[in-house]
Amino acid sequence: MTETARPIIQIQNVSKRFGKVTAVDNVTLDINAGEFFVLLGPSGCGKTTLLRMIAGFELPTEGKILIDGQDVTGVPPNKRPVNMVFQSYAVFPHMSVADNVAYGLKIAGVKGDEIKDRVAEALELVKLGGFETRMPDQMSGGQRQRVALARSLVMRPKVLLLDEPLSALDAKLRAQMQFELSDLQEKVGITFVTVTHDQDEALSMACRIGVINKGEVAQLATPSDLYEYPANRFVADFVGSVNIFEGKLTLDDPDKAAVDCPGLGKVYLNHGVTGPHGADVWIALRPEKIYLHVPGEGKAVKAAAQDAPDGYNFARGKIKGMSYLGDITLFEIELESGACLRVSRPNLSRHDQEDFTWGDKVSMHWRADSPVVLLG
Amino acid sequence: MALFARTPVAPLEYSRTLWMRLWVGAVMVFLYAPLVVLMIFSFNDSKRNVVWRGFTTKYYEKAIGNDQLVEALLNSLTIAALATIASLVLGAVAAVMLWRFRFPLKSAIDGTISLPIIVPEICLGVAFLMFFAAVDWPTDLVWPFNLGAITIAHITFCFPFVTMVVRSRLATFNREQEEAAKDLGASEWQVFRDVLIPHIKPALVAGALLSFTLSLDDFVITYFTSGPDTITFPVKVYSMVRFSVTPEVNAASTLLILLTVALTFVALKLQGLKAIAETH
Numbered sequence: 336m337t338e339t340a341r342p343i344i345q346i347q348n349v350s351k352r353f354g355k356v357t358a359v360d361n362v363t364l365d366i367n368a369g370e371f372f373v374l375l376g377p378s379g380c381g382k383t384t385l386l387r388m389i390a391g392f393e394l395p396t397e398g399k400i401l402i403d404g405q406d407v408t409g410v411p412p413n414k415r416p417v418n419m420v421f422q423s424y425a426v427f428p429h430m431s432v433a434d435n436v437a438y439g440l441k442i443a444g445v446k447g448d449e450i451k452d453r454v455a456e457a458l459e460l461v462k463l464g465g466f467e468t469r470m471p472d473q474m475s476g477g478q479r480q481r482v483a484l485a486r487s488l489v490m491r492p493k494v495l496l497l498d499e500p501l502s503a504l505d506a507k508l509r510a511q512m513q514f515e516l517s518d519l520q521e522k523v524g525i526t527f528v529t530v531t532h533d534q535d536e537a538l539s540m541a542c543r544i545g546v547i548n549k550g551e552v553a554q555l556a557t558p559s560d561l562y563e564y565p566a567n568r569f570v571a572d573f574v575g576s577v578n579i580f581e582g583k584l585t586l587d588d589p590d591k592a593a594v595d596c597p598g599l600g601k602v603y604l605n606h607g608v609t610g611p612h613g614a615d616v617w618i619a620l621r622p623e624k625i626y627l628h629v630p631g632e633g634k635a636v637k638a639a640a641q642d643a644p645d646g647y648n649f650a651r652g653k654i655k656g657m658s659y660l661g662d663i664t665l666f667e668i669e670l671e672s673g674a675c676l677r678v679s680r681p682n683l684s685r686h687d688q689e690d691f692t693w694g695d696k697v698s699m700h701w702r703a704d705s706p707v708v709l710l711g
Numbered sequence: 712m713a714l715f716a717r718t719p720v721a722p723l724e725y726s727r728t729l730w731m732r733l734w735v736g737a738v739m740v741f742l743y744a745p746l747v748v749l750m751i752f753s754f755n756d757s758k759r760n761v762v763w764r765g766f767t768t769k770y771y772e773k774a775i776g777n778d779q780l781v782e783a784l785l786n787s788l789t790i791a792a793l794a795t796i797a798s799l800v801l802g803a804v805a806a807v808m809l810w811r812f813r814f815p816l817k818s819a820i821d822g823t824i825s826l827p828i829i830v831p832e833i834c835l836g837v838a839f840l841m842f843f844a845a846v847d848w849p850t851d852l853v854w855p856f857n858l859g860a861i862t863i864a865h866i867t868f869c870f871p872f873v874t875m876v877v878r879s880r881l882a883t884f885n886r887e888q889e890e891a892a893k894d895l896g897a898s899e900w901q902v903f904r905d906v907l908i909p910h911i912k913p914a915l916v917a918g919a920l921l922s923f924t925l926s927l928d929d930f931v932i933t934y935f936t937s938g939p940d941t942i943t944f945p946v947k948v949y950s951m952v953r954f955s956v957t958p959e960v961n962a963a964s965t966l967l968i969l970l971t972v973a974l975t976f977v978a979l980k981l982q983g984l985k986a987i988a989e990t991h
Contacts, residue, residue, distance in 0.1 A: 425891035429909040439895030
């Protein structure tokens, strides 16, 4: 990320209401020049509406949108320095690939020779060189998407908007396109703003992610911050898989804290929380941060037996369910309290999945800095 | 012809079963036998066209030499061409308007626009007769302006068909294409010209074909709106038949059939059969 972050898109107190439904609720957001920004959220959260307002297809009910310092709130889409790749790609079916890509340049009145050069350059960029005379119905979905990309990039927009760009592709192609889009963004240096409901997509491509929930920004962070330091239960639950337990903050010192969870027992942390004492909080614990072992063999046994919270947290349970996924195995563990804990375990050797089976009594431990304390 | 196939017939291969072939054959006979008979008897060397009396092409010469008949055909073609062009413009604009915009009385207009298709032709014919009499429509204009009344009547029943096919085509339009064009800088007019018109082009060709043939063979409405100087082909044929069914009528009809088939063929070639089939 750049130190001299310059906002290219400024969304200021923007709301959008469709009748009584509020799609976007007082969003303020800066997107920096040159970054790959992802708007992530469940369907119907208002992320696409936000994108369409940046493109100019929807007008904000309230608030202002600035692109490169200029207020574009009332500017129609054909006069904005942004281009969009649509979810359906919207490639013009009656035009050849070259004509599709050249369309915007022709409208802009660019001269014939320059059009030819720029179209060739754009097609080369999306690896469609030699496809100039093809018609869209002779191409696969992935290729049509590249045409849509080239058609937008050839305009050299200040910002490229992508609406669910990978949702229509199959899993393998999607993974490949994630890398290609990141590469492309680095190569052309244009700001990309992508909308997606797929957290893998967001985590793998984004410089920064804005998580949207019910029309509001739930959290704005880098992918790793979003995953490791979710700001609230919605983000913790929406991004990745998580165990959430309700509890009370019973100890809150600068260097340690404890949360008493009825479901999980006492959870110790090696850092302060700075929440009000006795407050209702939530503990979020990722399944992969929990170590699973046969009772009596774990390194945390001693610490837990002494109830010394400086090392690891500790819990006991019984395997209630497991699903083998190849690279990892997911366990559902019934704790002594009756609550369930999801634990994932990497299959580091070929025989790891044989270590445990249904009904086994197991012990678990996790580091004191693994749980996240959520106040909301 | 392999009517009795050696290879076994697959469960859904209906086109290879005997009963299906017989049925299709019967339908073809039902549809085309009268036309084929008409064509054959246009070569009949007999004044009273009932019994076959030998082959001749003299009635074709007679038909082509019949100035009144040629004039009627010319009238018909002119009316059909004018009505088609006007119907295309009106019909397409109406379709786009009904699809794209919201305006007062939209549902009322939507409901009544196809009324000329439903209303019995005889009623329309009488209505036009009354209307043109009431407005005192001039009947002594020079050609082709004297065809105005008939052309207007034809436009009335042709353009709803254009509207229908164009609307069904518009229903398959992906609005994101319109947005994509705008996003690339296109104005409303450029979107219309570069994206919407190409999309509805197959429907326009289909609508033009429909209009042209409907106008060309319309008898009832034309009969009520034509004057002594504005005889169209079907009206002329009708008046010829009233005296006697001569092979000349057959010859003229055969020529008209060939003309229509040729026109349809050209139109389909122009657009591609597939695209037109897709509009329905």
